[in-house]
Amino acid sequence: MINKTRPSPYLLLANISQLLTLHGENTPRRGRDLHEIGLIKDAAVLCGGGKILAAGSQRELLRDPWLRSNRRKVQEIDCEGNVVLPGLIDCHTHPVFAGPRLVDFEKRIGGADYEEIAAAGGGIRSSVAGVRGASRGELSKKVLAALNAMLEQGTSVVEAKSGYGLTLEDEIKSLEAIRDAARQWPGEVVPTLLAAHVVPQEYAGKADDYVKKVCDQMIPLVAKKKLAKYVDVFCDRGAFTQEQSEKVLAAARKHNLGTRAHVCQFTAAKLGPLLEHQPASFDHMDCVQPEDILLLARGETVAVLLPGANYFLGHKEFPDARRLIDAGAPVALATDYNPGTSPTPSMPFVLSLACTHMKMTPAEAIAATTINAACALQMQDRKGSLKTGKDADLAVFDVKDYREIAYWFAWDRCVEMVVAGRIVGLDT
Amino acid sequence: MINKTRPSPYLLLANISQLLTLHGENTPRRGRDLHEIGLIKDAAVLCGGGKILAAGSQRELLRDPWLRSNRRKVQEIDCEGNVVLPGLIDCHTHPVFAGPRLVDFEKRIGGADYEEIAAAGGGIRSSVAGVRGASRGELSKKVLAALNAMLEQGTSVVEAKSGYGLTLEDEIKSLEAIRDAARQWPGEVVPTLLAAHVVPQEYAGKADDYVKKVCDQMIPLVAKKKLAKYVDVFCDRGAFTQEQSEKVLAAARKHNLGTRAHVCQFTAAKLGPLLEHQPASFDHMDCVQPEDILLLARGETVAVLLPGANYFLGHKEFPDARRLIDAGAPVALATDYNPGTSPTPSMPFVLSLACTHMKMTPAEAIAATTINAACALQMQDRKGSLKTGKDADLAVFDVKDYREIAYWFAWDRCVEMVVAGRIVGLDT
Numbered sequence: 001m002i003n004k005t006r007p008s009p010y011l012l013l014a015n016i017s018q019l020l021t022l023h024g025e026n027t028p029r030r031g032r033d034l035h036e037i038g039l040i041k042d043a044a045v046l047c048g049g050g051k052i053l054a055a056g057s058q059r060e061l062l063r064d065p066w067l068r069s070n071r072r073k074v075q076e077i078d079c080e081g082n083v084v085l086p087g088l089i090d091c092h093t094h095p096v097f098a099g100p101r102l103v104d105f106e107k108r109i110g111g112a113d114y115e116e117i118a119a120a121g122g123g124i125r126s127s128v129a130g131v132r133g134a135s136r137g138e139l140s141k142k143v144l145a146a147l148n149a150m151l152e153q154g155t156s157v158v159e160a161k162s163g164y165g166l167t168l169e170d171e172i173k174s175l176e177a178i179r180d181a182a183r184q185w186p187g188e189v190v191p192t193l194l195a196a197h198v199v200p201q202e203y204a205g206k207a208d209d210y211v212k213k214v215c216d217q218m219i220p221l222v223a224k225k226k227l228a229k230y231v232d233v234f235c236d237r238g239a240f241t242q243e244q245s246e247k248v249l250a251a252a253r254k255h256n257l258g259t260r261a262h263v264c265q266f267t268a269a270k271l272g273p274l275l276e277h278q279p280a281s282f283d284h285m286d287c288v289q290p291e292d293i294l295l296l297a298r299g300e301t302v303a304v305l306l307p308g309a310n311y312f313l314g315h316k317e318f319p320d321a322r323r324l325i326d327a328g329a330p331v332a333l334a335t336d337y338n339p340g341t342s343p344t345p346s347m348p349f350v351l352s353l354a355c356t357h358m359k360m361t362p363a364e365a366i367a368a369t370t371i372n373a374a375c376a377l378q379m380q381d382r383k384g385s386l387k388t389g390k391d392a393d394l395a396v397f398d399v400k401d402y403r404e405i406a407y408w409f410a411w412d413r414c415v416e417m418v419v420a421g422r423i424v425g426l427d428t
Numbered sequence: 429m430i431n432k433t434r435p436s437p438y439l440l441l442a443n444i445s446q447l448l449t450l451h452g453e454n455t456p457r458r459g460r461d462l463h464e465i466g467l468i469k470d471a472a473v474l475c476g477g478g479k480i481l482a483a484g485s486q487r488e489l490l491r492d493p494w495l496r497s498n499r500r501k502v503q504e505i506d507c508e509g510n511v512v513l514p515g516l517i518d519c520h521t522h523p524v525f526a527g528p529r530l531v532d533f534e535k536r537i538g539g540a541d542y543e544e545i546a547a548a549g550g551g552i553r554s555s556v557a558g559v560r561g562a563s564r565g566e567l568s569k570k571v572l573a574a575l576n577a578m579l580e581q582g583t584s585v586v587e588a589k590s591g592y593g594l595t596l597e598d599e600i601k602s603l604e605a606i607r608d609a610a611r612q613w614p615g616e617v618v619p620t621l622l623a624a625h626v627v628p629q630e631y632a633g634k635a636d637d638y639v640k641k642v643c644d645q646m647i648p649l650v651a652k653k654k655l656a657k658y659v660d661v662f663c664d665r666g667a668f669t670q671e672q673s674e675k676v677l678a679a680a681r682k683h684n685l686g687t688r689a690h691v692c693q694f695t696a697a698k699l700g701p702l703l704e705h706q707p708a709s710f711d712h713m714d715c716v717q718p719e720d721i722l723l724l725a726r727g728e729t730v731a732v733l734l735p736g737a738n739y740f741l742g743h744k745e746f747p748d749a750r751r752l753i754d755a756g757a758p759v760a761l762a763t764d765y766n767p768g769t770s771p772t773p774s775m776p777f778v779l780s781l782a783c784t785h786m787k788m789t790p791a792e793a794i795a796a797t798t799i800n801a802a803c804a805l806q807m808q809d810r811k812g813s814l815k816t817g818k819d820a821d822l823a824v825f826d827v828k829d830y831r832e833i834a835y836w837f838a839w840d841r842c843v844e845m846v847v848a849g850r851i852v853g854l855d856t
Contacts, residue, residue: 102831109787149839312837314784316744349838356742359537403530409740410777410838411577 010074011047011421012067013084013394014058018402019043020085020366021055024387028302028330028375034364038385039402045084046074047392047421055386077416077423083402085366086384087156087187087393087419088347089373092283092304092334094161094194095146095181096139096174098130101339114313114341115238115266124164124198127339131164131174139177146337147185149345152426154395154405154414156187159334159377161232163194168217171195175227186417186424187393190377192260193222196233196240196248211244215251223255230280234262235269242269249277258378264288265309271295281332281376286310286319296329302376304332305368307353308342321358332372333365348413351406362403392421438502439475439849440495441512441822442486446830447471448513448794449483452815456730456758456803462792465513466813467830473512474502475820475849483814505844505851511830513794514812515584515615515821515847516775517801520711520732520762522589522622523574523609524567524602526558529767542741542769543666543694552592552626555767559592559602567605574765575613577773580854582823582833582842584615587762587805589660591622596645599623603655614845614852615821618805620688621650624661624668624676639672643679651683658708662690663697670697677705686806692716693737699723709760709804714738714747724757730804732760733796735781736770749786760800761793776841779834790831820849 021038022029029036044058046067054061061067067074104122108114117123131139143160150158160182162174175191182189195214203210222228231252235245239262249259259277263269265284271292274282282288282296283304296303305319324331333350336342344350347369354365374384382391396416397405405413417424449466450457457464472486474495482489489495495502532550536542545551559567571588578586588610590602603619610617623642631638650656659680663673667690677687687705691697693712699720702710710716710724711732724731733747752759761778764770772778775797782793802812810819824844825833833841845852 100829100832100835102829102835105783105831105835106789109783109789111787153838308837312784314787343835344837344839346838352838355533355537356740359539359742361534361537401528401530403533404528407528407530407533407771409736409772410581410774410780411772412840 009048010070011392011418011423012074012076013045013079013396013418014076015081016043016045016058016079016084017041017081017400018083019045019055019386020083020402022086022367022371022385024385024390025371026380028372029367030330031325031328034325034331034367035361037363037366045386045394047418050392050420052386052388052390052392054388079396081400082415083397083399083405084394085402086370086386087395087417088154088369089157089377089384090150090155090334090337090347091159091281091332091373091376092306092336093158094163094336094338095143096131096160096162096177097127097142097164097339098134098139099339100343101126104340108314118238123340125201127164128166128200132167132170136173136177136180139174140180143177143181144184146345147181147187147189150347151185151187151417151424152414153346153348153412154397154417155347156393156395156417156419157190157377157379157383158187159190159192161192161194163197166195166197166200168221171218172221172225172227175222179227186419186422190230191228192230192232193218193228194232194234196245198234198239207240207244211240211247215247219251219255219257223257228257230258230260232260232262235274236262236265237267242273246273246277249274249279253277275299275301280378284319285324293324293327293329296324297327302330302332302372304334304376305358306334306336306342307358308344308350309336311353312342318353318357321354321360325364330372330375331368332376333368334373348405349409352409355406362406365406366402392418394418437476438498439820439846439851440502440504441473441507441824441846442504443509444471444473444486444507444512445469445509445828446511447473447483447814448511448830450514450795450799450813452813452818453799454808454813456800457795458758459753459756462753462759462795463789465791465794473814473822475846478820478848480814480816480818480820482816507824509828510843511825511827511833512822513830514798514814515823515845516582516797517585517805517812518578518583518762518765518775519587519709519760519801519804520734520764521586522591522766523571524559524588524590524605525555525570525592525767526562526567527767528771529554532768536742546666551768553629555592556594556628560595560598564601564605564608567602568608571605571609572612574773575609575615575617578775579613579615579845579852580842581774581776581840582825582845583775584821584823584845584847585618585805585807585811586615587618587620589620589622591625594623594625594628596649599646600649600653600655603650607655614847614850618658619656620658620660621646621656622660622662624673626662626667635668635672639668639675643675647679647683647685651685656685658686658688660688660690663702664690664693665695670701674701674705677702677707681705703727703729708806712747713752721752721755721757724752725755730758730760730800732762732804733786734762734764734770735786736772736778737764739781740770746781746785749782749788753792758800758803759796760804761796762801776833777837780837783834790834793834794830820846822846
């Protein structure tokens with residue numbers, strides 16, 4: 001474990017047993033190609049100015065004339081035969097909450113399901129009470145703690161949603177808490193407004209009025225303050241209808257914000273009309289219809305699968321990744337970090353779930369958490385694969401074979417993180 | 429994280445939000461009582477000479493006249509409102525192996541099951557080749573790495589089996605590797621001979637001859653060398669028959685070794701005849717018969733459930749803990765750490781599995797990994813609960829409510845370990 005952040009204009013990661021370059025690509029990997037992760041044995045990576053300068057065979061790289069004559073300027077990390085890959089990208093999280101939902105947890109063990117807990121006043125609404133009662137500083141501290149826990153397990157980019165405020169002030173406060181935390185965190189945070197997470201208690205029976213408020217007040221103000229890159233909506237039974245969801249996404253587009261949507265977690269949505277709003281991703285996708293899978297296969301919208309929620313809710317079934325992959329839909333994976341249905345910051349555990357319970361190969365799961373997750377956040381030009389000129393975000397795992405990252409479970413094997421070309425401390 | 433082992437004759441853990449004493453008991457908790465974990469709020473623990481001197485309300489403890497006049501002799505740990513409980517006890521592990529089984533892992537993702545992989549020459553037998561080819565020193569290093577990973581997540585006692593050697597020399601080498609590692613590890617290791625893990629290739633079709641060798645050569649020599657406390661046998665389809673298993677356990681008893689058995693993972697065994705050999709535990713128990721549950725409810729043999737294997741094998745079903753608990757059988761939980769079916773060192777993850785997939789409450793799961801796990805290793809007089817005179821093995825988790833230990837998953841919240849009254853380093 002590295003304890004200090006040491007700045008360095010040039011950094012060489014040497015003695016890498018397996019380097020996963022993801023072929024340096026800028027497009028989502030699909031179908032059979034999802035398995036192609038660009039593995040280079042006995043490799044090295046040279047970083048400079050926060051970017052990848054070269055990534056490939058160590059023997060070739062060490063022959064580079066510039067490197068030979070400038071070796072003293074270059075800080076070196078001996079990777080000791082470990083595996084190096086792009087920093088993992090967690091493209092779906094809800095980190096702005098005040099505390100764990102332990103009562104829900106015990107109720108569920110006693111037999112209540114997600115919707116029964118919500119109906120009993122637990123669920124998302126209890127987190128709403130927590131966020132409304134907390135200060136921006138308190139929330140920011142919790143967000144930063146979560147980001148650091150994610151970093152410790154190999155994650156260098158995190159999408160972070162609001163969604164437990166549900167008033168103009170509390171959604172702004174949540175997004176400001178994300179921004180404050182992001183400023184203190186070495187990785188990159190992509191903020192998303194999820195005011196349309198659930199209809200707040202005070203709008204019970206008046207969902208359309210709340211949607212109007214989201215569209216006419218919240219989205220414009222968030223856009224003006226530049227507090228979010230995306231607007232998300234939870235389109236499902238118990239949350240927002242298809243029609244309401246489309247309104248939210250249309251308002252986002254009107255204000256030049258990107259779009260994404262929670263769909264098909266409990267019931268199937270019609271994805272065609274939602275696709276009109278060019279969402280970067282559709283998330284959950286447990287019960288997506290075959291005809292909608294074909295739509296995804298033809299487009300750029302990424303299916304983000306969130307098996308942590310299935311795990312934590314005690315479900316026997318997981319999202320059907322194979323059906324999506326085999327049809328050619330671009331697939332990503334994320335933690336869904338949140339207090340009600342997926343309290344884990346661990347992308348390696350998501351890799352484990354994808355392999356053991358969704359029958360993705362370790363290579364497919366790694367592509368889904370690097371280049372494809374970058375595509376889900378539309379930052380594939382800078383993130384998610386190793387190519388000269390891309391951001392130098394790298395995770396070093398204490399394993400000799402990349403498959404071990406998904407094989408050992410609930411065992412943090414990430415030993416070093418490089419973010420924007422700098423070594424960052426993991427003991428935070 | 430504490431980085432140094434500092435000896436101290438007296439140690440005070442102060443400012444504990446919730447202390448779980450397990451009522452200081454020396455018997456397994458059963459049925460409704462499994463949930464009773466002896467929670468004390470605003471507590472402190474005083475340790476001396478490696479033992480618990482007092483555990484209870486901090487206000488009362490700080491009024492103790494001896495403590496008041498000897499405060500300067502006492503090293504203090506400020507637990508900062510965290511939760512403290514007895515060090516977790518992992519009562520079923522197989523840590524002596526040479527490497528991960530990545531080919532099996534990928535084959536299983538492709539659709540092969542445990543028995544198909546074994547039939548194809550993978551499975552246990554591939555680990556046997558690895559152990560036979562490795563030196564005692566190499567194996568010991570791997571065992572120590574596993575023990576340290578366990579310690580980092582709150583475990584202070586580990587049962588460790590041989591079972592990938594399957595020759596006299598290689599089983600002895602495996603048990604010596606366990607002993608060598610245990611000497612370098614601060615916690616306590618309970619060694620078990622599992623020569624009857626599977627019939628080795630060279631005895632194919634001559635299983636009875638192998639059983640004879642186990643009974644007549646291996647068990648006597650291991651007993652003579654004092655290399656194991658227990659003898660274990662894998663009684664199931666593809667391993668050893670009921671009759672063969674009884675022979676192994678009888679031989680163990682003849683040589684004054686304790687007994688335990690892997691049973692009912694794939695097919696139901698008849699537990700009555702095996703109980704004649706007074707096993708400390710029956711492990712796995714996925715398909716135990718109702719009449720055998722009643723036998724356990726009347727006796728002292730602990731049912732050790734191993735949900736990590738179900739998780740890693742991609743099973744939808746988990747051991748039916750509720751049926752065992754409700755019948756009054758003593759239930760414990762363990763990782764089953766091994767390269768083929770459960771590569772995790774994490775007892776907190778086992779708590780998570782128990783709660784989310786076996787519907788045990790967090791309190792029940794904690795009792796199953798402390799006092800009941802101590803009973804499964806017949807060390808309940810010294811371990812598993814907090815009482816004056818018992819060993820001062822304590823885990824500090826960075827949470828405010830004990831339920832969080834099972835709630836957050838794949839997130840190591842253990843921040844400090846005290847073993848035999850001393851702070852031990854977690855950065856090993």
